[in-house]
Amino acid sequence: MDAETIFSLRKLALLGAMEQPIKLSAASFSETLKSSVQTAARRLQEMEREGLIYRRIMVDGQWVMLTRRGIDVLKAECQEYRQIFFAKTNLEVELVGKVITGLGEGKYYTTLEGYKRQFKRKLGFFPFPGTLNIKLDARSIEARRMLDFANAIRIEGFKTPKRTFGGGRCYPCEILHERAKGIRSFVIIPERTHYPDDIIEIISPVFLRKELQLNDGDYLALRVKV
Amino acid sequence: MDAETIFSLRKLALLGAMEQPIKLSAASFSETLKSSVQTAARRLQEMEREGLIYRRIMVDGQWVMLTRRGIDVLKAECQEYRQIFFAKTNLEVELVGKVITGLGEGKYYTTLEGYKRQFKRKLGFFPFPGTLNIKLDARSIEARRMLDFANAIRIEGFKTPKRTFGGGRCYPCEILHERAKGIRSFVIIPERTHYPDDIIEIISPVFLRKELQLNDGDYLALRVKV
DNA sequence: ATTACTAAGCACCGAGTAA
């Protein structure tokens, strides 16, 4: 995949093709690329062939949208810029969301030896068995993306004879709640490919639901250090 | 300037050629570019010709460093990524520095009609005549760069028969100081090409030095919303 | 108006060579 392809892909993203399909013609795209119509058309074919975009051709143009893979390619390049300009910068993101009940996976995973030892070594505590799940509001979903680009504490995946367990990324956070003072907590985001981006989980040495007296639907705000 | 050139430029920046000259040979650079030695050499020539890098050729390699223009080109591309991924995200940067006495320029500029009216309209107040100058610590200089990529309140430049006055960018900020509660304040960064990056100025409707009882050398922390 | 193909031209890549 060459630089020109990524250039084209970025321009598509700037046109809004990351969230939803956009309608465009090779002629109009050639203007943003500053190339001939033929080249613009070829680029669109290439990107489709490489699995970077979905495409639907109509008689009067085409509908185009980035694929997951296309977004990942752009993320990788964005990551390079983060390294160039913000390597040593640490900033804070405020996330707000509603407490929800997860599928109990957090409870299962936090008790596995393969993870538990890493939490102790890397975060400094054995986690309470279970995670506090937060469904982010619309604004926070955007802000959450910041975490994808930040340095994280990596939890490695591992294998057992039966199955493999994926890795995850942890970010120290401060829960903005009067009872949370002094309680260590981390946002943890599993590295599964299809993990939803509007939910985050918090691990902590204590049972947060009880300590903070939280119920489903309660709003909670966090300040995540990235 | 084509996408391949910017690609090469970015790789140089990743090698650290933004802060200081680095030593490299076309052969070693060809590995990071994944191209032939000749192409790597040609790319370096091109970038020099386009004013993106400084270059000094020795018998055993060359010293290379990005020019101001080279950095600006990368910034522009980084800016596109910010727009793609973080357009709606607002986050906070914490800056820390020492109070210093400026050259009195702030006092002059804040009284000019061309600026004053804009401040009133865009920030909501007529500024106290004078700015509070802060010399940032090393860590904050890095964090400050974030502001270059954020949406700002733009103050437009203007012309008089005698001379032209440049524009600037304002960011709402919260001064972390017990006496600063309720005082509106903005970081303002002039858009001059050679403005130092380790100094920021704060404008406010009040005389901050007096209100906060500050003297030169006092440390001050701000939280800037970007 | 579209998209997609073909074909001609040219620009770029990289091997080879010189300093």
Added chain:
DNA sequence: TTTACTCGGTGCTTAGTAA
């Protein structure tokens, strides 16, 4: 070793054409 040429071949761009 280097950098900086030259030169041949390849592959990309774009004009033209078809559907």
